[in-house]
Amino acid sequence: MTAAMLAPSIASVPADLPLPLAEPDAGELRLEIVLAALADPLRLTIIRKLLLESEAYDHPCGWFGFERPKSSLTHHFKALREAGLIRQRQYGLERRSRVRTEDLDARFPGLLDLVRAWRPDLSS
Amino acid sequence: MTAAMLAPSIASVPADLPLPLAEPDAGELRLEIVLAALADPLRLTIIRKLLLESEAYDHPCGWFGFERPKSSLTHHFKALREAGLIRQRQYGLERRSRVRTEDLDARFPGLLDLVRAWRPDLSS
DNA sequence: ATGCCTGTACGATTTTTGTCGAACATAGCT
DNA sequence: AGCTATGTTCGACAAAAATCGTACAGGCAT
Numbered sequence: 277m278t279a280a281m282l283a284p285s286i287a288s289v290p291a292d293l294p295l296p297l298a299e300p301d302a303g304e305l306r307l308e309i310v311l312a313a314l315a316d317p318l319r320l321t322i323i324r325k326l327l328l329e330s331e332a333y334d335h336p337c338g339w340f341g342f343e344r345p346k347s348s349l350t351h352h353f354k355a356l357r358e359a360g361l362i363r364q365r366q367y368g369l370e371r372r373s374r375v376r377t378e379d380l381d382a383r384f385p386g387l388l389d390l391v392r393a394w395r396p397d398l399s400s
Numbered sequence: 401m402t403a404a405m406l407a408p409s410i411a412s413v414p415a416d417l418p419l420p421l422a423e424p425d426a427g428e429l430r431l432e433i434v435l436a437a438l439a440d441p442l443r444l445t446i447i448r449k450l451l452l453e454s455e456a457y458d459h460p461c462g463w464f465g466f467e468r469p470k471s472s473l474t475h476h477f478k479a480l481r482e483a484g485l486i487r488q489r490q491y492g493l494e495r496r497s498r499v500r501t502e503d504l505d506a507r508f509p510g511l512l513d514l515v516r517a518w519r520p521d522l523s524s
Numbered sequence: 525a526t527g528c529c530t531g532t533a534c535g536a537t538t539t540t541t542g543t544c545g546a547a548c549a550t551a552g553c554t
Numbered sequence: 555a556g557c558t559a560t561g562t563t564c565g566a567c568a569a570a571a572a573t574c575g576t577a578c579a580g581g582c583a584t
Contacts, residue, residue: 306521307444307514307515307518308438308439308440308441308444308521311435311436311438311439312435312436312439312571314432314435315432315435315436315439316432316571316572317432320431320432320435336530336531337530337531338529338530338531344573344574345573345574345575346530346531346532346574347531347532347533347534347573347574347575347576348572348573348574349531350531350532350533351571351572351573351574352572353531354532355571366531368530368580368581368582369529369530369531369580369581369582370529370530370531371530371531371532384514385510385513385514386509386510386511386513386514387510387514389509389510390431390508390509390510390511391431394431397430397432440541440542460560460561461560461561462559462560462561468543468544469543469544469545470544470560470561470562471543471544471545471546471561471562471563471564472542472543472544473561474561474562474563475541475542475543475544476542477561478562479541492550492551492552492560493550493551493552493559493560493561494551494559494560494561495560495561495562
């Protein structure tokens with residue numbers, strides 16, 4: 277333990293992030309709801325892509341490159357957010373998403389590893 | 401390593417079990433399908449109850465004590481079997497179920513632990 | 525101000541899933 | 555044979571979820 281470890285770190289808690297959109301609290305996460313959200317292949321792809329290709333940055337839904345109408349994508353991102361899988365913040369025009377890894381690992385340990393290990397079925 | 405460990409164990413491979421009903425091979429299990437099967441609270445209850453109250457014996461669906469029409473139960477057990485979550489064998493009149501723990505642990509490590517830890521939402 | 529860009533909101537349609545009654549199948553019992 | 559108990563199958567209906575067009579909202583640039 278050092279003095280530096282006790283000093284409050286302003287940089288680690290940036291105060292100017294846009295507030296997240298409405299989402300369930302960590303304690304409110306329900307396994308049934310989370311599983312239902314992940315049962316859709318497109319949504320599983322979204323979470324897996326966020327986990328594997330960018331823990332560090334949040335991404336707008338255009339970043340994923342899905343060839344689907346925008347209203348369909350809104351629908352799926354909303355489902356993920358309302359289930360508690362992602363956190364979304366508004367940055368100017370875009371709404372950027374990240375996986376709520378801490379909350380999910382605490383509540384459902386191992387779940388995200390299953391998503392990381394998932395491979396889409398290429399035969400369909 | 402002892403000689404006894406190398407001796408074939410007849411008792412551990414009983415030959416007279418009824419054959420399982422049609423089910424996906426262990427290698428064919430799909431995460432999306434498994435998650436969709438588990439996303440239903442009644443089915444989650446079935447799997448959890450099998451895991452917590454009886455790893456040792458298979459159970460007919462009457463054992464669970466659900467107050468639902470039989471045709472509804474058939475529907476849910478079939479969904480679980482076709483997703484690869486349970487194995488069902490016909491014993492005379494009854495069709496007994498068990499969780500495919502080995503296949504599931506091998507393919508989706510940690511998944512069944514999430515089911516074990518699940519608590520139904522009493523507020524609903 | 526005009527236009528562009530990201531994404532939402534609403535609503536219509538389709539598809540999928542759940543629910544359950546009624547009729548049936550079969551094993552085991554008396 | 556007749557009865558009972560377990561569970562299936564079929565079909566109808568209801569409920570929920572996915573898909574997507576159109577119209578709209580609001581930053582941001584020129």
